[in-house]
Amino acid sequence: MKKLFLLLTVAMLSACTSSIHMSQVDVGSNDANNVDIGKVIEIEKSQKNILGFVYDTDYVDLAYKNLLLECPNGTSMINVEYLTNHGFFSWTDKIRIKAVCL
Amino acid sequence: MPIKLKSILGLSFLLMGGCSQLHHVHIGDIDQSQGTLTPFTIQVNELGFDLAKTAEIGAEVAKSSSTSEDLELVAFILAISNFGPKTGNPVYNDAYAAKVLAEVIKVCPSKKLTGLTSVREATNVGPVSGEVVSIKGYCINNNQTNNI
Numbered sequence: 001m002k003k004l005f006l007l008l009t010v011a012m013l014s015a016c017t018s019s020i021h022m023s024q025v026d027v028g029s030n031d032a033n034n035v036d037i038g039k040v041i042e043i044e045k046s047q048k049n050i051l052g053f054v055y056d057t058d059y060v061d062l063a064y065k066n067l068l069l070e071c072p073n074g075t076s077m078i079n080v081e082y083l084t085n086h087g088f089f090s091w092t093d094k095i096r097i098k099a100v101c102l
Numbered sequence: 103m104p105i106k107l108k109s110i111l112g113l114s115f116l117l118m119g120g121c122s123q124l125h126h127v128h129i130g131d132i133d134q135s136q137g138t139l140t141p142f143t144i145q146v147n148e149l150g151f152d153l154a155k156t157a158e159i160g161a162e163v164a165k166s167s168s169t170s171e172d173l174e175l176v177a178f179i180l181a182i183s184n185f186g187p188k189t190g191n192p193v194y195n196d197a198y199a200a201k202v203l204a205e206v207i208k209v210c211p212s213k214k215l216t217g218l219t220s221v222r223e224a225t226n227v228g229p230v231s232g233e234v235v236s237i238k239g240y241c242i243n244n245n246q247t248n249n250i
Contacts, residue, residue: 016194017184017192017193017194018192018193018194018195018196019186019187019188019189019190019192019193020189020193020196020198020199020222020233020235021125021126021187021189021222022125022126022128022189022220022222023199023202023220023222023235024126024128024220025130025202025203025206025218025220025237025239026128026130026218026220027130027131027215027216027218037207037213040203049186051185077203077206077207077215079202079203079206081199081200083196084186084187084188085186085196086183086184086185086186086188086192087183087184087185087186088182088183088185089182089185090185090186091185091186091187092186093187094196096200098203100203100207
């Protein structure tokens with residue numbers, strides 16, 4: 001009974017850990033780097049990774065294509081975040097893009 | 103007495119062993135030709151905690167063998183439940199860096215930015231750490247003289 005309680009506690013505590021590997025902000029190299037605060041868009045794409053095996057390896061390309069579609073005139077400022085959500089013998093890699101469209 | 107000395111030594115190492123670790127840095131374009139530059143820093147952080155490592159340490163220092171075995175089992179379950187690549191210690195909130203873009207926009211009223219440097223680092227104290235994302239940069243003021 002004690003061990004079962006311990007296992008349940010561990011299972012509850014172990015859920016939902018994450019790790020942010022990188023978060024970078026950049027502005028365009030236009031004349032005055034003037035950030036015109038227009039539409040801010042958010043894109044998130046992910047890939048499920050089970051014991052190192054993945055199929056959807058184009059998630060970053062998809063995020064980039066979405067960015068081009070949502071900001072057809074380009075971006076004046078961009079924040080790219082790359083993180084991992086951990087799981088049971090598996091994990092989910094995610095890319096989150098926030099951008100200020102021109 | 104030797105055990106006490108060992109405990110004091112262990113505790114001292116834990117407290118004094120805190121160190122910073124750089125994981126990633128990115129430096130953007132720097133433009134010094136548009137006016138005076140005012141530096142700014144935005145920092146967000148979250149508590150990182152390696153529960154599996156803590157359980158392993160607990161198993162090492164446990165006095166009874168049954169407790170040690172239980173803690174080893176706990177460490178194993180935690181390790182397999184939190185599978186995946188890690189930068190620093192795991193955190194329980196994956197959105198702690200979500201507001202950096204809004205903060206950068208807010209901190210510079212002229213909306214002219216340059217020299218943005220993004221840093222991902224951590225301050226470690228044993229299995230506990232402060233996982234940090236910081237953005238440093240310069241806000242370009244409207245006059246034309248340079249002053250970094």
